[in-house]
Amino acid sequence: MASYTSNYGRGYRSTNQSFGYASWDYHTLKNLRKISPAVQNHLKRVYLSLSSAFVAAAVGVYLHLVWNIGGLLTGLAFMGCLIWLLSIPTYSYNENKRIMLLMAAALLNGASLGPLIDIVINIDPSVLATAFLGTGLAFVCFSGAAILARRREFIFLGGLLGSGVSILLWLQFASAIFGGSNSIHMFETYFGLLLFLGYIIFDTQMIIERADNGDYDYVKHSLELFTDFAAVFVRLLIIMTRNAASRSEKEKRKRRD
Template identity: 60%
Template sequence: MDSFFGARSSSSAGGSWSYESLKNFRQISPVVQNHLKLVYLTLCCALAASAFGAYLHILMNIGGFLTTIACVVCMVLLLNSPVYYQRKRFGLLMAAALFEGASVGPLIEIVLDFDPSILVTGFVGTSLAFLCFSGAAIVARRREFLYLGGLLSSGLSILFWLHFATSMFGHSVATFNVEIYFGLLLFLGYMVFDTQQIIERAHLGDLDYVKHALTLFTDFAAVLVRILVIMMRNAERAEEKKRKKRS
């Protein structure tokens, strides 16, 4: 963060930030910068594969429990494959992303039937959030956000046990809201934490761009699903209010 604000203060006499401050990556070596390019390029490919998986569900109705299991299996195989089999691991990542898209396909199909603009707005909003939070982690001082790991892990544990309890004893509006909004906040935090953790691991020699892209892909997908659910609920409430006013 110091390097960011240092560039900010020296870039203009008036003290306002400039475009040069956003290009300040002095704390990131060229090797790590190249690694980040590979990570984000692989992430874009995974998002494209996921979109294709959702499209396949809309055409053939393939999304469901089996695609979710297939996605998990592909992720496990990827994480347990040797790093030097990068082509195989890249293929497993694309397969996992495709199955993930098919699994989210039913939600996307509902959104498209209700209002296609929600999907576009949700994806753009998620992309902007990802760029902002990931960018903040990149320009921040090294290890500055790594302390969030413990807090986020505790929050994820709370979310898991809450989901387990609601599946056993039934859902309510309050618990559903907690799962959606708290989960959204949690995975936004993971965008920052995972990005800085990837940078730190790359500095230590871990240049596994496929695994790192998988990490960011899961964060992106988790945020997108929650944003779509929130926007759908808000749109339904607005529609109900309009109907009440008309009647």
């Protein structure tokens, strides 16, 4: 089950870093202006697109449960959609194409999550709803905190979070060569959960600052938040499923005794 944590979130971070983030310096950190109406309207479009992506992901999960389509191919297709989407210029005549790619990426991501969700349903179906609600609550709280906080207050997290992603990549690389223990997999899961919760705050504030500087690419911005949500959801789902399986095993032992 720990293998599901290896690609969700980190692959997008590596892909997205190749296209670069908006530049900023120390003086921008002191800018505490309120969010302008134009930026507020941009955030509405971002969260509307994000909600549509959630629906597409749910469809992808359903398609896997019905036809068993999720796996390595859908994961590779998901990464392909990410690269294709990020490589398309943000001109108005490309908007519909980029939106379709966003929905396709979300659907493929949901299908790729299908095998994990199928396992969880067989162990304890209630864990799935609890993990989704928990992820949604965490996303609303962290994203809302970033919106209501002082301007650029959490941008300094970018360097720390980038270092954290590098640590996870090196751990995965070392595990592939030398073999990974259960304790390492647990560390990757919990550390990754904290890391991508931080990315929710960081990406939300970066979206605000980019929009304030004239970058209204709501498709790319909603994709960033979607991958953050998916990365948190996968890790939280794995943690809760492990706990549920452990409790079930303890109950079986008690009954035998």
